[in-house]
Amino acid sequence: MASRRPSGNLPTELSSFVGRRLEVVEGRQLLTRSRLVTLTGPGGVGKTRLALQIAETVSRAFNGGVWLVELASVSDPANVAEVIAGSLRVPEQSARAPEDALAAFLSGRELLLLVDNCEHVLETCSGLLEDLLRAAPRLHVLATSREILSVPGELVYAVMPLGLPPDGADTLASAADSPALTLLLDRARAADQRFELDKHNLADLVQICRRLDGLPLALELAAAQLRSLSPRDLTKRLDSRFALLNTGGAGRRRSLRHTVEWSFELCTKPERRLWSRLSVFTADFELDAIEAVCGGDAIEEDDIPTVVFGLVDKSILLVQTLGGRRCFRMLESLRDYGLELLRDQHGIGGEVPLSEEELRSRHLAYxxxxxxxxxxxxxxxxxxxxxxxxxxxxxxxxxxxxxxxxxxxxxxxxxxxxxxxxxxxxxxxxxxxxxxxxxxxxxxxxxxxxxxxxxxxxxxxxxxxxxxxxxxxxxxxxxxxxxxxxxxxxxxxxxxxxxxxxxxxxxxxxxxxxxxxxxxxxxxxxxxxxxxxxxxxxxxxxxxxxxxxxxxxxxxxxxxxCRRTGERWWLGWTLLAEGFFSWLASDPTTIEAAVTDALVNLREIPDVRGCVTALNHLALAGAHGDDKLATYLFGVCDEFWRDAGGSLLDMDPWATALSAARRRCRDALGEEEYDRAYRRGREGTVDDALAVVLGKRPQTSARAPQRLDGEAYAQLTPREADVVQLLTEGLSNREIAERLVLSVRTVETHVQNIFNKTGFASRAQVAAWQTSRRAIQE
CATH class of the missing domain: 1.25.40.10 (Tetratricopeptide repeat domain)
Incomplete structure (x- = not known):
């Protein structure tokens, strides 16, 4: 029996999805007819965005969620299975090959796997997906690839460019239904909020869409230029550059190629050099990584931020903030072009380029x-x-x-x-x-x-x-x-x-x-x-x-x-071991307090394997005297370890102790009630179990203050008391710093002092303690 999983890992899109309503509907329909649907088309046609939109709209149909696997960064086909397993968060506790672990994990689950950019590992990807579809009868796969996978039962959907406005459209109404024009306008306004469509620029914008054959990536690159060029100037440049292009599929591919080349030529020399060098990165990268890998040799380190944001302005780089860190990313088609430039021995502007091997050596060193x-x-x-x-x-x-x-x-x-x-x-x-x-x-x-x-x-x-x-x-x-x-x-x-x-x-x-x-x-x-x-x-x-x-x-x-230094991970594992040892010494109170404390710390890492080990220990200790809860936890843990291919606790003395605890729960509840609670655990998730356990009682530690009468609170300075209150409201260190007009480092010091004085090891414990203390006062 498969446990329910979180809803998936689809990313939050940074820009709006434009057009493609019919394609989304058709893609959904294809997924009802086949368990493998492949979206094909040239680079820049919008396969990934369409696949993400289709996946989002069908997500409710899959109990196991929708999971994105990005293969663009995989250079060795031998790593494909490992990357898929990592994207699915398949737990690991055995020496099974990743292919076998995937097959076992997916065998009873109903989920959609969105596998993006299969073309460069096509043979391996095709063989693996065929094996997984055979092993998992409720698995569906939505793939994107420039080539078909040639897997039995595959349905292929050719993604076409966006619909164009009519040639010669001279009124706003006549062009209003064009997805290509809608995308161009949307991205142009994102680049310059003052940009508007009117009767004076309509004809030129229509021609831009038609010259670029409705290719989304080409339109986005062109839109970035509308910040500095008028639609008329942009049209003239495109007319000159594309005069020899033919129509049809080959023409569209050339259209994208010429648009990318044209965008490259509009870049300054430092921007061109950096574009080519950045192609050695395979996913998100930060400014310090750019400086370490790409700086020097005609790009001064002090100039790199200016050059980077020049590429952002031209839509060559995407920028987002993740966990307080500003990260950059290059789309795959633009990265491919950068690699071509990097491998071109003639260099940029006739200069001798840095070799790919030199840059990858710097990349490794960083x-x-x-x-x-x-x-x-x-x-x-x-x-x-x-x-x-x-x-x-x-x-x-x-x-x-x-x-x-x-x-x-x-x-x-x-x-x-x-x-x-x-x-x-x-x-x-x-x-x-x-x-x-x-x-x-x-x-x-x-x-x-x-x-x-x-x-x-x-x-x-x-x-x-x-x-x-x-x-x-x-x-x-x-x-x-x-x-x-x-x-x-x-x-x-x-x-x-x-x-x-x-x-x-x-x-x-x-x-x-x-x-x-x-x-x-x-x-x-x-x-x-x-x-x-x-x-x-x-x-x-x-x-x-x-x-x-x-x-x-x-x-x-x-x-x-660990407590003195604010360490969480090793503290959690030490508390688990010590708690178990205390249980062996017939001290169930200590194991419950220690394991709950360990659970809070390990969840913050997060270390799922450690959390499940902690849940196993709580079940062993009788889960606060609740046999149904203990049995439920056994079900959750057994399902996790089944997926993992083995348990950390398969060796004695743990294995013998757990077996005895199961028998005790079964004897206490009776066969029927035990099976019902155990089945509920098998159908649940680790997150469900954590919510149940940590909400069961105040999250106190064996070494935290057991009295809530204010003695520990009295040890705090007035500023630390302020920080406790804001921790209780759920604010981050950065938010607390802004509220109290302090540096983040000062807040971190206050939080650690609070932990040291109260004996708590987590923000959640401090919040629970403060809430309980206020409740007693009231």
Whole structure:
């Protein structure tokens, strides 16, 4: 039985959708006749926008939602299945091939998969989609491609240019029904709000639409020029440039080509150079990435912002703000043209161009530096920001890693990047991380500092995936090399090797873990992430050995460091382990408080795998004394782990404890009531379960103030009390800063002080506490 999923991941469009009403209706009808519909047509004809509009209008028909998969950034066909699995958020907890994981995940679900830009990975995409359609009888696919997929049962819909106004239209009424003219006007007004259609410019605007054959991308590029050119001037330039064009399909393709070339010629020389260099980016990119990769060699770094916004003004670059970060993106057809320019040995204006390999080398170096920054900054309060940032950067990271695989001289940089992203892989993309690490390690087996780092990461990621043999092999290899080639990674390598031995019941694990702890404290400091990880590993060994006192002491050290530094992710996992250990010691109150606290922290990352593990622990503890709730949680968790191909809790002592808890719930409820609650969980979602659990009672922590009489509140300064009130209203740090006329950094300091004084670890807990405190006062 498949669980319901969120509604999908369709993006919010940045501009209005114009025309295409009939095409949307016809596309919907085709999806009722076939489970695979492919929209075909040349670049720039509007396939993607039409597909998104069709998908939006049919979304209610699919219980499992509508999911967009963007393949434009995929350069290696071997990565297609992994990208689809990532877009669908398929959970990972096994070594299954991504194709098998996809087939199993989709087999019982009713959803629409929108696969965009299939043409450059056509053979792989066709074969995979055919297999998935066979494995999942309720799956529908809407694809866009310049070529048909040639899959049995495929219905092909040729996307045509927008309807043109009549040639010679001389009244506003005669041209009013033209989608091409409507789009041109809409985008022209977006570029210049003063622009209006009138009887004086009508004939020229009609000619612009006809010259450009109604191609949406060409019209958008032309509209950008209407900010500085009159319709008459623009018409004259088009007449001159397109005088030799023929009509028909080939003419339309040339029409787009000439429009792109014409837009290129209207750019300044710096804008042309930057256009070509930006083509090495595969998705969104920020200004600092542009400066690092594309600057220099006839583009001065100080001039880059001006050049970038010149390209934005000409509609060559799209700009949007994501999570407070300004990002840029280039449409695929314009990127393709930029790559042609980049590969043209004659260069721009006769100058010797930067080579594609040089720019891709810079691209790899930039993302390697970003990976190093992530590695240094992960342990601390910024983890939700980092997860969102790295997810947005993932297409470019993939491109950088692929470049390193294709160029042996860059393999070690690729190993370093993949290893530095270890915690990112662990937070939700374990299988992809393991695949990149394995490929990079196989490609360069020679001993090096980078190899040791990659082996250590491989050991950890493989362990989480349940690949015990692979994890042990990587840990052993790293241990053999670390002293000679990477002494700075000794503590990390000792941790992984010690954990492998602990899971094997080898008593030699403890001396190794204690050495790792001593090194971490001496080299990184008592409040470092390395120290927190090392304390956890020591606690884990003691827990498996039945040493309650040793485990409790080490767990306390680990989560104390986490709380002191504002760390969320490792705090969550430490609380889960400590809570379970407390439960083994017959202290159910502690496990409920600790696990609820862990749940709040892990949800903020977000780490879905960690949240489900927490829900499993709450079900184990009896879910606040509610057997129906515990059974419901078992259903939710079992469905998630089924999709993932395995559970983190399949090993003892967890497996035995969970089995006993299920039997207890069944005995308490009776067979019929148990089955009803369990089925409700299987049909629910993780988000549903989180809402139920976190709304069940005040979100208090085992170490948060248990009295709500004002003692903890009295410790706050007046300004911190103001911040508490605004946190309760749901304001972000930036919004609080604006309200109180403070810097964001100052607000972050106040929030951390509030956490330290109250013992809470999340904004949600502070809000719940403040609400309860006010209710008592009233």
């Amino acid at each position: 993302y390697a530096q970003l990976g190093a920054t992530f590695e240094r900054g992960w342990f601390g309060p910024e983890q939700p920001m980092w997860v969102a940032r790295m997810n947005a950067e993932l297409p470019n990271i993939r491109a950088a890693l692929q470049f390193s695989l294709d160029h042996p001289e860059h393999l070690r940089t690729g190993q370093l990047l993949a290893a530095d992203l270890c915690h990112f892989w662990l937070s939700g993309t374990q299988r992809e991380g393991a695949a990149w690490l394995a490929r990079l390690l196989d490609a360069d087996p020679h001993p090096s500092r980078e190899r040791v780092h990659a082996l250590a990461a491989m050991s950890w990621v493989s362990s989480v995936l349940g690949l015990a043999e692979q994890s042990a092999g990587a840990a052993m290899a790293a241990l053999d090399l670390v002293h000679e080639h990477a002494p700075e990674w000794t503590s990390r390598v000792y941790q992984h090797s010690g954990m492998v031995r602990a899971q094997q019941g080898d008593s030699s694990a403890l001396p190794l873990l204690e050495q790792a702890l001593a090194l971490a404290r001496r080299e990184a400091g008592d409040d470092s992430g390395e120290a927190a990880y090392a304390w956890f590993c020591v606690a884990f060994f003691h827990m498996l050995s039945g040493d309650g006192e040793g485990a409790g002491r080490a767990f306390t050290e680990s989560f104390t460091i």
